[in-house]
Amino acid sequence: MFKAIVSASTLRDALDAVSVLVDECKIRLNEDGLAIRAVDPANVGMVDLALDVAAFESYEADGGVIGVNLARLEDIAGMANSGDLVHLELDEETRKLHIRIDGLSYTLALIDPDSIRQEPDIPDLDLPAEIVVEGNQLDRGITAADMVSDHIRLRVDEASETFHIEAEGDTDDVDLEVGREDLIDLQAGPADSLFSLDYLKDMNKAIPGDAEVTVELGEEFPVKLHYEFAEGMGNVTFMLAPRIQSD
Amino acid sequence: MRLDEFIEIEQNERAERRRLAEEKSYAVVDHLDSFRERFEETVQGDSTFGSVSPSIFVGRSNYPNVSAGILSPVGNEERAGKFATSGAWYDEGVDLPEVFRRRTSLLNSSRAAPVNVHDTWDGFVGVGREVAIADRPVQVEIGLADDPKLDFDVDDVTTPTGPRATARSAALDENPHVPRPVKKTLEDDDWRAEGAINYLYRRGFDVYDVNTILSAGALGRSEARRLVPTRWSITAVDDTVGRYLRGRVRDNPGVDAVQVYRNEFVGNAYWVVLAPGNWEFELVEMKAPGSVWNPDPEAGTWLASDYEGYEGRTGYVDETAGAYHAARLAVLEHLDDVGRQASCLVLRHVSDDYWGPVGVWQVREAVRHAFDGDRGEAETFEDAVRGVAEHLPVATTALRRKSTMVAGRQSSLTDFS
Numbered sequence: 001m002f003k004a005i006v007s008a009s010t011l012r013d014a015l016d017a018v019s020v021l022v023d024e025c026k027i028r029l030n031e032d033g034l035a036i037r038a039v040d041p042a043n044v045g046m047v048d049l050a051l052d053v054a055a056f057e058s059y060e061a062d063g064g065v066i067g068v069n070l071a072r073l074e075d076i077a078g079m080a081n082s083g084d085l086v087h088l089e090l091d092e093e094t095r096k097l098h099i100r101i102d103g104l105s106y107t108l109a110l111i112d113p114d115s116i117r118q119e120p121d122i123p124d125l126d127l128p129a130e131i132v133v134e135g136n137q138l139d140r141g142i143t144a145a146d147m148v149s150d151h152i153r154l155r156v157d158e159a160s161e162t163f164h165i166e167a168e169g170d171t172d173d174v175d176l177e178v179g180r181e182d183l184i185d186l187q188a189g190p191a192d193s194l195f196s197l198d199y200l201k202d203m204n205k206a207i208p209g210d211a212e213v214t215v216e217l218g219e220e221f222p223v224k225l226h227y228e229f230a231e232g233m234g235n236v237t238f239m240l241a242p243r244i245q246s247d
Numbered sequence: 248m249r250l251d252e253f254i255e256i257e258q259n260e261r262a263e264r265r266r267l268a269e270e271k272s273y274a275v276v277d278h279l280d281s282f283r284e285r286f287e288e289t290v291q292g293d294s295t296f297g298s299v300s301p302s303i304f305v306g307r308s309n310y311p312n313v314s315a316g317i318l319s320p321v322g323n324e325e326r327a328g329k330f331a332t333s334g335a336w337y338d339e340g341v342d343l344p345e346v347f348r349r350r351t352s353l354l355n356s357s358r359a360a361p362v363n364v365h366d367t368w369d370g371f372v373g374v375g376r377e378v379a380i381a382d383r384p385v386q387v388e389i390g391l392a393d394d395p396k397l398d399f400d401v402d403d404v405t406t407p408t409g410p411r412a413t414a415r416s417a418a419l420d421e422n423p424h425v426p427r428p429v430k431k432t433l434e435d436d437d438w439r440a441e442g443a444i445n446y447l448y449r450r451g452f453d454v455y456d457v458n459t460i461l462s463a464g465a466l467g468r469s470e471a472r473r474l475v476p477t478r479w480s481i482t483a484v485d486d487t488v489g490r491y492l493r494g495r496v497r498d499n500p501g502v503d504a505v506q507v508y509r510n511e512f513v514g515n516a517y518w519v520v521l522a523p524g525n526w527e528f529e530l531v532e533m534k535a536p537g538s539v540w541n542p543d544p545e546a547g548t549w550l551a552s553d554y555e556g557y558e559g560r561t562g563y564v565d566e567t568a569g570a571y572h573a574a575r576l577a578v579l580e581h582l583d584d585v586g587r588q589a590s591c592l593v594l595r596h597v598s599d600d601y602w603g604p605v606g607v608w609q610v611r612e613a614v615r616h617a618f619d620g621d622r623g624e625a626e627t628f629e630d631a632v633r634g635v636a637e638h639l640p641v642a643t644t645a646l647r648r649k650s651t652m653v654a655g656r657q658s659s660l661t662d663f664s
Contacts, residue, residue: 042525042557043659123664150554150651170550170648194655196556222663241662243655246629 002029002064002090005057008080008101010230013208014051015077017229017236019070020202021045026113027068029061029090039120045199046120046239055233057085066090066097067111076106122239127216127224128189129156131163133178135211135227141165141176142204146197148172151243154217156191163215167197184212191217193242203238220244274344275603278351279397282410285322286354286395294391297420299324301331301384303375304355304408305462307476315474316357317375317387317417323352327384332406333455337612343513346605350407351399356389356414364464365436365472372474374417379463380433381423382456390416403540404478404569406606428452433465440467444484445491454576455608458484478569481607485572492579493559497526499582502589505625507635510617514538514600517593517613518635519578522628524590525659528578529554529652530571531592533641537599548640554651570595573607577614590628592652594635628656 014034018025021040028035033052039045053059080086080101087100097108145152148169155164163183165176180186207213207227216224225238290296298319306314320330329339330353336346360372367373378385395412425433428450432443443466447457462480464472475483501523508519531552536544543549551566555575564571574593582588593614625631632653636643647653 039660040558042657043661044557044657046660120660121664123660125663151654168648168654196657198556222660239660241658241660243651244658245655246627 001092002061002066002088004059004061004088005085006051006055006059006088007057007082008077008084008086009082010051010055010234011077011086012074012082013206013229014049014234015070015074017049017206017238018047019074020206021047022117023071024067024069024111024116026116026119027066029064029066031061031063033059034061037119037122039117040199041117043120044196044241045203046122048122048237048239050235051230052233055230064090065113066095067113067116068097068108069111072108076101076108079104123222125216125218125222125224127191127218127221129191129217130185130187130189131156131183131215131217132185133163133183133213133215134209135207135213136209137176137178137182138165138207138213138215139204139209141174141178142197142200144174144176146201148174150197151194152197152200153192153194154215154223155193156186156188156217158188158190161186161188189217190219192219193217193221193223194245195223195240195242199240203240206236220246275347275351275399278348279399279410282321282352282354283395283397285352286410289321290391294415295388296321296391297386297388298354299327299384300378300387301327302459303379303463303477304357304405305474305476305480306357307478309359310476311362311473312359313362313474313476314357315360315372315375316355316411317371317378317389317414318353318355319387319389320349320352321354331384331455331459332606332608334453334608334612334615336608337512337616343601343603343605346513347399347407347603351409353409354395355408355411356391356417357411358414360474362464362473362475364474365469371414371417374419376463376465377419377423377425379459380425380429380465382426382429383424385423386420388418388420389414401604402478402606403604404481404607406608407603426452429460429465432460436469436472438466438468440471441487443467444487448488448491454481454484454488454611457488482569482572485569485576485607485611489572489576489579490559492576492583493526496579496582496588497557499586499588501525502585502587505628505631507623507625507631508617508620509623510613510620512613512616513605513609514598514602515609515613516596516598516638517574517610517617518638519614519617520592520594520628520631520635521578521582521589522591522631522656524656525557526588526590527554527556527652527657528575528591529593529650530567530574530595531646531650531653532567532570532595532597533639534597535599535601535640538597538601539604540597540601550641550645550649552649552651556657569607570610573611574614577611577617580615581618590652590656592628592632592650594639596639628652 025038036049145167149167153166167174211227214226304316392413395410458480534549
């Protein structure tokens with residue numbers, strides 16, 4: 001059983017965070033809200049998303065799992081104005097999701113959840129550095145890095161207590177230095193890892209500019225990017241495996 | 248498949264390379280002279296002559312009105328098969344002068360033709376298509392409208408082409424032998440080109456045969472059957488078969504250890520480093536100041552590279568063009584053979600000895616045969632790169648800046664759980 005009403009903008013923010021990594025996913029319809037966890041086919045990038053029951057206008061669910069084609073669902077959600085409410089209802093008999101937006105109804109065929117890639121276990125990482133930065137700052141560093149290279153270095157300078165977003169290209173270099181005064185918070189620690197810009201750019205697309213992003217970082221370790229949406233009632237954790245220089 | 252995905256080089260750049268090749272080998276001019284002698288012996292009186300055609304050539308200028316050409320080794324008919332580019336050239340050990348000798352002996356009799364040919368099986372274009380789908384050289388009779396222009400042309404993807412003449416007519420002097428799988432793809436006009444290309448490859452046709460058949464507009468859905476310029480068809484087939492093989496190898500386990508293979512062919516040295524991990528691929532090219540390829544010899548060795556991750560590329564192959572797809576195909580064939588996947592770096596050093604571009608077949612064959620030889624093993628990918636770098640004309644720091652994989656190889660989340 002699943003029946004819910006949610007604002008179009010909240011639904012879109014949630015779907016965007018997942019669709020940057022995968023084309024289809026399982027959605028867990030838990031009693032306390034929706035949960036999505038997905039990993040890209042290369043096992044490089046992962047998303048873990050929760051949307052609390054409080055983010056919905058109304059919500060009833062009993063723990064089922066559905067499989068959805070994200071592009072389709074995003075297209076439908078795209079038909080709504082941001083203030084519109086989206087009505088979702090699962091038809092258990094036909095295994096279809098009925099979606100209603102201001103007089104428009106759409107019946108979405110679901111995907112057998114067993115045919116979707118298994119949800120990953122979240123690696124249990126104890127990362128030594130934690131940086132809390134505004135989405136806009138991150139975006140600035142990623143945009144600049146993209147001008148010179150296809151990979152990006154995230155690093156903490158423990159002595160000067162600064163966070164660095166760096167890129168080394170064929171000929172040109174980029175270094176965005178963000179000091180403690182421009183960070184929301186910083187727990188300095190040994191942290192220096194290289195990442196694929198393709199992945200990080202995609203993740204960055206989903207992160208709102210005004211979000212507070214918690215970046216957990218280590219040395220040649222995956223990075224965790226955590227932020228909230230839907231006025232704190234939704235939260236997303238991205239995890240991205242590094243490009244490594246030593247085996 | 249979108250053919251215009253494959254990048255073009257500027258016309259004047261091509262002219263410059265041709266000039267350089269000419270400068271490096273006066274022999275090319277001699278070859279053209281000896282072609283003239285053979286041509287004059289063969290074509291007497293009128294301008295119709297009988298020959299044996301092993302292949303065709305479709306130009307790309309003025310697309311969609313292209314020049315469709317039937318190639319024939321005038322005066323060398325008994326060895327016609329040797330004049331078509333194939334993997335056998337590597338086995339024969341042909342060198343650069345021999346490639347130019349063969350190709351400057353091959354007359355390209357061509358006519359302008361619209362590419363839309365799906366039901367054209369008669370006339371000049373029809374004869375060319377029959378030649379392309381046959382699995383052996385075909386006896387033809389060609390009527391020329393003018394004297395051959397004794398010239399040659401080079402390109403970074405196709406094999407060089409030789410003298411050209413405008414054709415009036417062409418006729419078959421025998422019934423060409425068309426292999427059964429080719430007949431099958433020809434008859435099925437609801438089969439997309441990608442599927443038909445891979446079908447022929449799986450049935451044992453090498454990419455050389457498949458790209459000639461594709462070029463003749465003999466694959467794909469009927470309304471989409473068009474003449475495909477030779478340059479585009481080479482890259483399209485390497486890319487299509489490569490994507491098919493990539494889909495297969497990505498389910499294989501990774502290689503056990505870091506392996507290094509090396510090969511050298513026509514002035515090009517290749518190193519292939521395979522490391523445990525998921526599929527990723529990069530070709531890094533280092534072009535010596537004196538090779539015809541270096542656009543800025545003053546600045547020293549020219550570096551170019553292109554990379555793809557596990558899921559392949561979405562953008563154009565900007566810097567290494569057809570060589571990228573040819574090298575990737577060769578590596579994927581090896582991985583498919585041994586039932587593995589790997590993180591693969593191919594380094595190509597183009598030396599001063601590579602005075603004339605002979606086409607990407609040399610990249611494909613050199614990398615294919617790199618796996619025949621002994622292999623080295625290294626503890627780590629970085630050790631392997633350090634070892635190889637000692638033989639390279641560039642510093643490791645420059646290599647790290649240019650190469651995505653040398654800067655860092657993609658790990659997977661499962662490595663950390």
